[in-house]
Amino acid sequence: MLKAEFVEEAVKHGGSTKREKRIKPKFKTGQKVRTRNLNPIGHTRLPRYVRGKLGVIHHDHGIFVFPDTNASGLGEKPQHVYSVRFEAKELWGAPGTGGGVIYIDLWDDYLEPALKRAKPKRVRK
Amino acid sequence: MSKDHHNAPESDVALRVKAIEALLTEKGLVDPLALDKLVDTYENKVGPKNGARVVARAWVDPAYKKRLLSNGTAAIAELGISGMQGEDMVVVENTPKVHNLIVCTLCSCYPWPTLGLPPVWYKSAPFRSRAVSDPRSVLKEFGLELDPKVEIRVWDSSAEVRYMVLPERPKGTENMSEPELAGLVTRDSMIGVTNVTLNSNSGSKA
Amino acid sequence: MPNLSDLVPAEMPAIADASRVFDAPWQARAFAVAVTMCQASCYTWDEFREHLMTEIAEHPDDTEYYHHWLSALEKLLAEKGLVAEKDLDAKTREFAKPK
Numbered sequence: 001m002l003k004a005e006f007v008e009e010a011v012k013h014g015g016s017t018k019r020e021k022r023i024k025p026k027f028k029t030g031q032k033v034r035t036r037n038l039n040p041i042g043h044t045r046l047p048r049y050v051r052g053k054l055g056v057i058h059h060d061h062g063i064f065v066f067p068d069t070n071a072s073g074l075g076e077k078p079q080h081v082y083s084v085r086f087e088a089k090e091l092w093g094a095p096g097t098g099g100g101v102i103y104i105d106l107w108d109d110y111l112e113p114a115l116k117r118a119k120p121k122r123v124r125k
Numbered sequence: 126m127s128k129d130h131h132n133a134p135e136s137d138v139a140l141r142v143k144a145i146e147a148l149l150t151e152k153g154l155v156d157p158l159a160l161d162k163l164v165d166t167y168e169n170k171v172g173p174k175n176g177a178r179v180v181a182r183a184w185v186d187p188a189y190k191k192r193l194l195s196n197g198t199a200a201i202a203e204l205g206i207s208g209m210q211g212e213d214m215v216v217v218e219n220t221p222k223v224h225n226l227i228v229c230t231l232c233s234c235y236p237w238p239t240l241g242l243p244p245v246w247y248k249s250a251p252f253r254s255r256a257v258s259d260p261r262s263v264l265k266e267f268g269l270e271l272d273p274k275v276e277i278r279v280w281d282s283s284a285e286v287r288y289m290v291l292p293e294r295p296k297g298t299e300n301m302s303e304p305e306l307a308g309l310v311t312r313d314s315m316i317g318v319t320n321v322t323l324n325s326n327s328g329s330k331a
Numbered sequence: 332m333p334n335l336s337d338l339v340p341a342e343m344p345a346i347a348d349a350s351r352v353f354d355a356p357w358q359a360r361a362f363a364v365a366v367t368m369c370q371a372s373c374y375t376w377d378e379f380r381e382h383l384m385t386e387i388a389e390h391p392d393d394t395e396y397y398h399h400w401l402s403a404l405e406k407l408l409a410e411k412g413l414v415a416e417k418d419l420d421a422k423t424r425e426f427a428k429p430k
Contacts, residue, residue, distance in 0.1 A: 004158035016212035105284035144422035
């Protein structure tokens with residue numbers, strides 16, 4: 001039980017889920033990535049509007065507990081969380097609102113490397 | 126399944142909360158005085174005035190601003206501001222070319238130590254969906270029309286990092302003191318739905 | 332791919348709202364219980380947040396945010412075996428009785 005005299009300290013201290021661990025990030029800043037098309041059940045931090053979308057790693061925030069496993073008692077599974085940049089056109093399929101860019105914070109497990117698109121073969125008539 | 130509150134009269138809901146508190150108190154799991162203290166903290170002590178101090182400091186001290194943009198949590202803590210829902214802070218800077226907007230599309234995540242608790246509109250479904258799909262129209266509703274060439278960056282607080290906008294310092298404030306500058310900085314400018322102007326007033330809220 | 336027109340369209344609630352933090356005392360109490368129980372390690376904030384996001388997603392027509400908050404809290408407390416729903420129902424009825 002949190003007693004009244006400890007409220008101030010609890011509020012000021014908070015509770016970060018950041019972890020100091022030596023875990024290699026799977027992705028680098030500037031790398032193109034695609035978000036996995038995951039079922040929402042059990043993967044609550046991957047917003048619906050960004051499933052299966054192409055983005056670019058903007059920044060690595062460091063290592064954090066993974067809530068998808070942690071909140072269901074399957075362990076902390078700490079991993080890198082990245083700020084990933086998406087163009088409005090990629091998310092909404094429209095030209096967007098002119099200069100709109102969306103940055104979403106995503107765990108390593110939500111991402112995979114974007115496959116290079118194969119160059120179309122030239123067909124000789 | 127738990128009772129469905131969504132169509133219940135307010136008085137029923139209030140009784141339900143009273144009942145939860147009573148049961149948890151009986152079991153020794155909550156201390157009603159601690160609840161009182163926590164409510165007082167977020168109603169009167171923690172609020173946008175904290176964030177306004179951070180902004181004003183960044184405006185007058187370029188070295189502080191640099192630290193703020195590279196490690197938000199540490200720089201904010203230099204001013205004695207820290208805690209729950211602000212353990213991992215990133216501050217994003219507005220410039221003539223870039224305007225930032227913060228949202229949490231999944232629920233209502235918000236940097237409590239610097240801004241207090243979020244306003245009703247921030248938690249609303251229309252804001253949460255339109256901030257990412259049509260930010261320009263959202264800003265327009267708040268009275269902010271940006272040049273089409275300005276890039277709008279929307280930050281969805283989907284993980285543990287909490288964001289705060291460092292708004293641009295308005296012209297005509299060259300001779301103002303740091304506290305006077307802080308007095309201009311509004312909560313809405315630190316979310317990114319408005320800019321700071323000479324006429325803006327942070328209000329009397331803590 | 333979602334259409335812009337499929338999204339919740341419209342008006343945001345009073346954007347020029349007062350700077351009041353809670354609209355009613357019950358909201359303040361619900362907020363405080365959720366936070367202090369987390370501070371007392373009865374559950375993690377992640378667990379609370381997961382329930383909150385689910386309530387929000389499953390009840391898009393309820394614009395009262397703290398209804399979602401309260402439902403999330405009740406479900407989490409029941410899940411953790413801390414407050415059984417039938418006990419909560421009984422206590423609520425008790426408080427509802429005119430004195």
